[in-house]
Amino acid sequence: MDRATSGLINGMVGVVIFSASLPATRLAVAGFDPVFLTAARAVIAGILGLGLLVAFRERRPERGDIVSLSIVALGVVVGFPLLTALALQHVTAAHSIVFIGLLPLATAVFGMLRAGEYPHPVFWLFSGLGSALVVGFAFSQGITVSPLADLLMLAAVLVCGLGYAEGARLSRRLGGWQVISWALVLSLPLMLGIAVFDLPPSLSQVPESAWAGLAYVSLFSMLIGFIFWYRGLAQGGIAAVGQLQLLQPFMGLLLAALLLGEAINVAMLIVTTGVVLCVFGARRFAARPRPVSPRPT
Numbered sequence: 001m002d003r004a005t006s007g008l009i010n011g012m013v014g015v016v017i018f019s020a021s022l023p024a025t026r027l028a029v030a031g032f033d034p035v036f037l038t039a040a041r042a043v044i045a046g047i048l049g050l051g052l053l054v055a056f057r058e059r060r061p062e063r064g065d066i067v068s069l070s071i072v073a074l075g076v077v078v079g080f081p082l083l084t085a086l087a088l089q090h091v092t093a094a095h096s097i098v099f100i101g102l103l104p105l106a107t108a109v110f111g112m113l114r115a116g117e118y119p120h121p122v123f124w125l126f127s128g129l130g131s132a133l134v135v136g137f138a139f140s141q142g143i144t145v146s147p148l149a150d151l152l153m154l155a156a157v158l159v160c161g162l163g164y165a166e167g168a169r170l171s172r173r174l175g176g177w178q179v180i181s182w183a184l185v186l187s188l189p190l191m192l193g194i195a196v197f198d199l200p201p202s203l204s205q206v207p208e209s210a211w212a213g214l215a216y217v218s219l220f221s222m223l224i225g226f227i228f229w230y231r232g233l234a235q236g237g238i239a240a241v242g243q244l245q246l247l248q249p250f251m252g253l254l255l256a257a258l259l260l261g262e263a264i265n266v267a268m269l270i271v272t273t274g275v276v277l278c279v280f281g282a283r284r285f286a287a288r289p290r291p292v293s294p295r296p297t
Contacts, residue, residue, distance in 0.1 A: 007236020008283075010176075014229030017112030017220050019251035024083050024216040025081070026088050031210025032200065034085035038197035040214060042077050045222035046188035049181030053210025060275065061174065061182055068170045072183040075163020076226070077191075081217070083156035090149040099153040104245045108286075111238030114162070115169040119239045121227045127239075130246045130278030133297075137271045166234030167226070176230035180223060217275035240286035243279045250275065 028037050043059075052058075061069060105127055109241065111117045171179045200206065232241045250272045 002032050003235045004237070004240070007232045007234070008244070009232070010228045011232030011236060011241035012247075014225050014227075014232055015244045016251055017225035017228065017247050018245075019248045021217060021221040022084065022088065022100070022118055023252065024221065025085055026092070026213070027209045028213030028217060029085050029088050029210075030213075030216065031206040033198060034082060034089065035230065036195060036198040037057045037085050037202060037214065037217075038078065038220065039198065040189055041081060041218040041222050042184060042191040043195050044218035044225035046184035046215075048219070048223055049184040050188070051178065053181050053185065058178055058181075065170065065174070065182075066167055066186075066200050069179070069183050069186050071166040072170070072179060073163075073187040075159045076180075077165065077183055077187045077222070079159035080156045081222070081232050082083055083152045083159070086157065087146075087149040087152035090146045091153075096153055098156050099150075100152075100248055101131050101246065103157050103161060103240045103248075106157050108239040110165035110266075111168070111242065114165045115238055117237060117239050117286075119282075123282050123285040125241060126278045126285065127243060129241065130210045130275050130282065133278065134246055134249055137267070138265070138273040140192065141293035156222075164229070164233065165238050167230050168238045171230040171234035176232075176234060177227040180226035184223070188247040228278050233259045237286050240283040243282040243286070246275045246279055247272070 025037070032040070054082075057067050078087075086099065087096065106129060108117075108119065112119070167183070174182070232244075235241075
């Protein structure tokens with residue numbers, strides 16, 4: 001199997017895992033403060049990440065990697081989880097589809113700026129069309145407008161795109177699970193302090209659904225998903241594999257249909273088909289990642 005195909009497979013696994021992140025966050029903020037939720041999920045994932053690093057005896061990052069790891073931590077460990085949790089206090093998870101549809105564009109732009117990937121102009125045509133299809137579908141379903149939530153989600157998309165691109169660039173040399181683990185460990189002292197300071201007065205009153213949401217975003221959204229996602233971006237290219245995020249909203253709808261018995265209408269199938277075609281078109285014209293030699297052991 002070539003690196004491009006392996007990258008797509010790993011990226012798709014990551015997208016499937018991430019597709020349940022916003023619904024799970026929506027469940028969690030019903031019982032936890034957004035700041036505590038952000039810190040708690042980072043602490044849980046950080047402890048697990050530290051355990052992996054110790055178990056596999058991974059070398060510490062070089063001094064020059066600290067800045068990049070800090071960008072990853074600010075983008076995907078702190079920024080995106082906190083901003084989306086704050087936004088989801090005001091809007092539904094469905095509303096966020098509008099902004100998740102813009103995430104592949106943000107990832108590709110930062111991939112160009114941070115990783116030196118310069119896709120063919122036709123790539124931007126397919127990427128923009130795919131984003132427009134997702135956003136248009138979201139609006140057609142009827143959404144409640146909240147200016148504050150919209151600004152929070154837009155900021156979340158920007159910092160997440162930066163975190164994705166920076167993490168993918170670093171993963172080519174350090175490895176995918178190592179990058180997210182080191183980013184989590186780097187933020188662990190701060191997140192642990194915040195979690196203790198903002199601890200809810202009575203955990204016994206937190207509903208089970210909120211605990212389930214916290215468990216999912218901590219284990220899957222914050223750690224396991226990134227293991228596949230960063231590896232996919234590093235292998236297949238940030239721009240090419242990043243376009244798989246266009247499928248994330250529809251993955252969520254599919255999960256809702258399978259798990260909750262919600263109906264899938266014809267419009268969903270038509271738009272999903274269009275998005276899939278855009279993903280393949282964008283991949284065809286995306287820049288190939290430049291090979292990077294691993295750090296000597």
